[in-house]
Amino acid sequence: MSNLTNLNKARKDRKRDAEKRDANTHSAKFGRSKAEKQAMAAKLTKAAKALDGHQLDTKDA
Secondary structure, eight states: OOOOOOHHHHHHHHHHHHHHHHHHHHHHHHOOOHHHHHHHHHHHHHHHHHHHHTOOOOOOO
């Protein structure tokens, strides 16, 4: 006797696999790794601190 196949499960599995494949393709094309995101955040923080350090006081004290 052969194994029974649930067609709904097979359809959902195919759809899930296709979505995962599309997501992997998209993330490889457009995504950044966690390390790249952290490096960019550190660079922006450093630039903001440097800019704030060069700001002139405009108060009349």
